[in-house]
Amino acid sequence: MEQNNMQDLLKRYLEGNCTPEERAQVELWYELLDSKKAAANEAELEEDLAEVRTRLAMPFRKKGKLFRYPAVAAAAAVLLIISIGSYFYFNNKPSGVPQKANKLLATDIAPGRNIAILQLGDGTEIALDDQSNGAIAKSGSNTIYKNAKGQLTYVATESKEDETDNPVSNSLRTPRGGQFQLTLPDGSQVWLNAASQLTYKISKTSRERLVELKGEAYFEVAKDANRPFKVLSKGQVVEVLGTHFNVSSYDDDPSVKTTLAEGAVRIVETGGHRNVVLEPGQQATLDSSNRLSVAQVDVSDAIAWKNGKLNFNQSDIYAVARQLSRWYNVDVVFKGRAANVRLSGEVYRNTNASKVLEILAFYNLNCKIETNNGVKRIVIE
Incomplete structure (x- = not known):
């Protein structure tokens, strides 16, 4: 499938609105990522993949129907695909949101x-x-x-x-x-x-x-x-x-x-x-x-924070901003009216702020790190 359709597919997967064929496509990505784990050279990749597979096997009930995938596992899937430099986005250099996220790496904020x-x-x-x-x-x-x-x-x-x-x-x-x-x-x-x-x-x-x-x-x-x-x-x-x-x-x-x-x-x-x-x-x-x-x-x-993770489960953007501000010791500024969206995702707390902003970018939020007189801040618009 075309790379520019991946953002929409992942978003619908997260919301539980995929067809069986589309769900199979996302799960195929997991297998491909698994085959790339050696090249990725990320110590936590194998552990994350195992966690996602475990959660995919858990039943999750939504609107009276039984789905194989819980929302948090879908969020983890999004995270895995975008956070380890996978060839889907960064090696093939597609257009769209992930390219915005790639620009964040030029300037970053260390974790707490x-x-x-x-x-x-x-x-x-x-x-x-x-x-x-x-x-x-x-x-x-x-x-x-x-x-x-x-x-x-x-x-x-x-x-x-x-x-x-x-x-x-x-x-x-x-x-x-x-x-x-x-x-x-x-x-x-x-x-x-x-x-x-x-x-x-x-x-x-x-x-x-x-x-x-x-x-x-x-x-x-x-x-x-x-x-x-x-x-x-x-x-x-x-x-x-x-x-x-x-x-x-x-x-x-x-x-x-x-x-x-x-x-x-x-x-x-x-x-x-x-x-x-x-x-x-x-x-x-x-x-x-x-x-x-x-x-x-x-x-x-x-208790995700106690276990070394930042976790968003249908959180509003202001709640997410407060978490980012506390953990990364940075002010979070909104330009214009904040989007009325609910965000889900999970990322290790020992990662730089840009990794979290990559997740937010999948919700059509324009996120960036600005530096003014040596002081960094996160801007969301």
Whole structure:
């Protein structure tokens, strides 16, 4: 088929509007890509192809009909075809949208990395990317360690003279373009996303474990029936005993979303109007009017960032722009009226910004990276 028809075919495949013959054509591309994996010389290609094949085999129900391909697998197909320099687009040099995307490679924006600032109880701030691995500070009766994987760990000291009953407050904050992982003194693990802050108290005698979140974090809470774990975020409190869940609570997002992966949590709206208990696979949404709702979701979408991926699943363009701004530490500017489209796609977070913009280009969005006085920004029109 002609190269200039590929964009339209992939878009219809993504939306579930292909004929059986067209679906077969797209799946043939997978096989061709598989045969080209050695030439592509991309370490992650083989893993990605296996993931796509697995997802293609999963049933996906849409409008009462059973399709072999879920939308997220179709998005991954688009990503695979355009992100590894496949001969379909770049070696044959076709015209159209992918050629626009190719121009983005002249100037690019690096992805985020493991950077954060730790603030101790006395106000001391420690830039963690400047610190060598190993013990970096003491807080109360704990020694704080940093390792090469972007992880911070509190380890209780054995010396009785270091012990105190006075709670010590610490906070960990990531800038735009940063992420970090934290193990709290109770053993709970927290993954902190970009442009986020977690404030927590260190105490051996407190009857509860209370943390305050601004931004987004994924929690794996250590079980302790005698000391409930609570997460205070914008407009709500999440109460748990031991479980895995994600809270997205950015100030510039229109709602707070809490997604449960394992166990059970109670969401309490701080205005006192309503509370709900979530089961695994459910997501609670607290909107700007303090309305609390619950829906069944794909948990992997909500925690894709924690697993090293940028994920868009029928996301509006503004939600995508906010994700790009936080992770790539860059302003995203719209020229003209933003397109009323829903975007789906998935890309590894360790890729440059141009790879994400290639996906957006398939939705007829004109995306580019501009540099003005040494400062880069993403422009969408």
